Amino acid sequence: MVKISVRNLKAFTKKQEILKGISLDIHENSVTAIIGPSGCGKSTFLRSLNRMNDFFEDIKVEGEVLLDNKNIYDKDVNVFELRRHVGMVFQKPNPFPKSIFENVAYGLKIHGIRDKKTIEEKVIWALKEANLFEEVKDKLDESAFSLSGGQQQRLCIARAIAVEPEVLLMDEPASALDPISTLQLERLIEKIEKGVYHCNRNPQHTTGRKSL
Amino acid sequence: MDKLTKEKIFFTIFRLLAFTSLLIVLTLIFYILSKGLKVISLNFIIDYPRNSFTEGGIFPAIVGSLYLVGLAIIFAVPIGVLGGIYLSEYTKENPLTETIRLAIDTLSGIPSIIFGLFGLAVFCKILNLKVSLIAGSLTLSILILPTIFSATIESLKLVPKDFRDASYALGATKWQTTWEIVVKTALPNIITGVLLSIGRAIGETAPILFTGATFYTRGLPESIFEPVMALPYTIYGLLAEGTFPQKQVPIAFGASIVLIVLVFIITLPGIIIRNKFRSKKKW
Numbered sequence: 221m222v223k224i225s226v227r228n229l230k231a232f233t234k235k236q237e238i239l240k241g242i243s244l245d246i247h248e249n250s251v252t253a254i255i256g257p258s259g260c261g262k263s264t265f266l267r268s269l270n271r272m273n274d275f276f277e278d279i280k281v282e283g284e285v286l287l288d289n290k291n292i293y294d295k296d297v298n299v300f301e302l303r304r305h306v307g308m309v310f311q312k313p314n315p316f317p318k319s320i321f322e323n324v325a326y327g328l329k330i331h332g333i334r335d336k337k338t339i340e341e342k343v344i345w346a347l348k349e350a351n352l353f354e355e356v357k358d359k360l361d362e363s364a365f366s367l368s369g370g371q372q373q374r375l376c377i378a379r380a381i382a383v384e385p386e387v388l389l390m391d392e393p394a395s396a397l398d399p400i401s402t403l404q405l406e407r408l409i410e411k412i413e414k415g416v417y418h419c420n421r422n423p424q425h426t427t428g429r430k431s432l
Numbered sequence: 433m434d435k436l437t438k439e440k441i442f443f444t445i446f447r448l449l450a451f452t453s454l455l456i457v458l459t460l461i462f463y464i465l466s467k468g469l470k471v472i473s474l475n476f477i478i479d480y481p482r483n484s485f486t487e488g489g490i491f492p493a494i495v496g497s498l499y500l501v502g503l504a505i506i507f508a509v510p511i512g513v514l515g516g517i518y519l520s521e522y523t524k525e526n527p528l529t530e531t532i533r534l535a536i537d538t539l540s541g542i543p544s545i546i547f548g549l550f551g552l553a554v555f556c557k558i559l560n561l562k563v564s565l566i567a568g569s570l571t572l573s574i575l576i577l578p579t580i581f582s583a584t585i586e587s588l589k590l591v592p593k594d595f596r597d598a599s600y601a602l603g604a605t606k607w608q609t610t611w612e613i614v615v616k617t618a619l620p621n622i623i624t625g626v627l628l629s630i631g632r633a634i635g636e637t638a639p640i641l642f643t644g645a646t647f648y649t650r651g652l653p654e655s656i657f658e659p660v661m662a663l664p665y666t667i668y669g670l671l672a673e674g675t676f677p678q679k680q681v682p683i684a685f686g687a688s689i690v691l692i693v694l695v696f697i698i699t700l701p702g703i704i705i706r707n708k709f710r711s712k713k714k715w
Contacts, residue, residue: 242591260586264471265643270601272597272600272601275597275600277524299601300603300604300605302603303600303601303602303603304602305603307601307602308601309696310597310598312602314592314594314595314597315598316595316598316617317595317617320515326602326612326613327603327604329611330599330602330603330608331603331606364458371657376598379598379602380601380602383603384600405523406594
């Protein structure tokens with residue numbers, strides 16, 4: 221099943237065209253990797269799939285991105301709802317200055333989940349999914365900044381999957397990590413692939429071993 | 433001259449200069465303590481002035497100062513903090529917001545006596561509040577408003593864009609991101625800014641000179657429309673207009689000690705919060 225269908229997607233600033241008419245289909249329950257030299261527009265492409273480019277006033281996007289056959293650039297699309305379904309993990313780990321627990325719980329809370337028990341269950345589930353729970357189970361109340369870079373990035377993944385997105389965009393998630401953390405992250409991506417997630421990552425600094 | 437000698441000479445100069453500033457502060461404190469410590473007692477703090485301010489305490493001045501500053505904070509903090517949040521988070525840079533910012537910067541550079549005259553003209557005369565607690569605190573609130581405004585804007589600008597991105601990527605709205613992430617992250621710095629501005633406001637004499645302070649009251653003010661005693665004005669009055677200098681000058685120095693301690697108590701939490709925040713900050 222095609223989950224996202226990109227049709228003639230263009231992105232440009234006043235000075236240059238960043239994406240020159242990209243068309244591709246991204247399938248459900250698979251990992252799609254995008255490879256290219258730095259500055260070629262990988263991030264711009266990823267950010268156009270959940271409309272994070274909306275925050276850059278000088279970037280204009282044309283063309284269609286169909287998520288389940290619905291163009292996400294249509295006027296009637298609720299962009300906040302869209303980003304809930306199309307999650308994102310960034311290049312640099314960017315946990316909130318909150319506790320480990322609160323970092324993961326934040327997404328649930330902003331989407332109106334108030335029941336403490338539900339939140340707790342989902343946070344633990346997400347941390348387990350992100351292969352982080354065993355390492356942090358005794359210090360859920362500690363600041364997320366007490367974690368190592370690799371742990372922080374897995375926390376960011378836990379945070380992203382806690383709201384159960386249908387698609388997860390990862391923008392060079394391992395580029396700021398050491399080799400061991402990178403390996404852990406790759407295992408995690410493999411695990412997510414086997415699960416219900418559809419995952420889109422950019423492995424510039426991870427190994428090219430898997431041609432996804 | 434070789435590099436090492438040069439380094440030694442310059443570092444010695446820098447060290448001396450650093451010690452000089454410390455020395456000035458210590459001399460000042462020592463001087464005030466030596467002149468005023470003898471009048472400090474529990475009575476001095478909880479008693480009313482007596483015998484034409486040659487005996488008794490400065491209780492109404494302490495309370496008056498706290499009233500003035502407390503009310504000023506109630507007026508200035510909502511406007512300063514919410515206005516700062518609006519300007520920083522909800523507006524784009526355009527000529528209007530640039531002008532507002534310039535106006536704020538200019539305001540913070542205006543001498544406090546000008547605020548005093550403004551308060552006299554607007555609050556005391558036009559709004560007919562006369563010399564009163566409310567007119568004085570309104571004047572003080574205008575004085576500290578730019579500081580609170582700038583502190584808020586600067587604190588919000590310090591919040592990394594990464595945090596906002598992460599929040600939006602989870603599907604958060606602008607409102608949720610602003611309040612749950614940006615403002616919460618900036619809060620320690622905002623609070624510090626507010627506390628430092630209180631420290632400044634409580635020591636100001638000029639803004640309340642014509643608008644809210646009086647040299648002597650029998651008791652505490654019964655309403656916000658009465659003038660109040662205030663520490664800095666009391667110090668000024670005793671030194672400049674006192675008729676019994678032998679007895680009143682020590683009282684003025686005693687009041688100075690109380691004022692310094694009060695400023696210290698108010699700004700201390702700000703300093704603690706800031707240090708705690710700095711040591712935790714890792715982005």
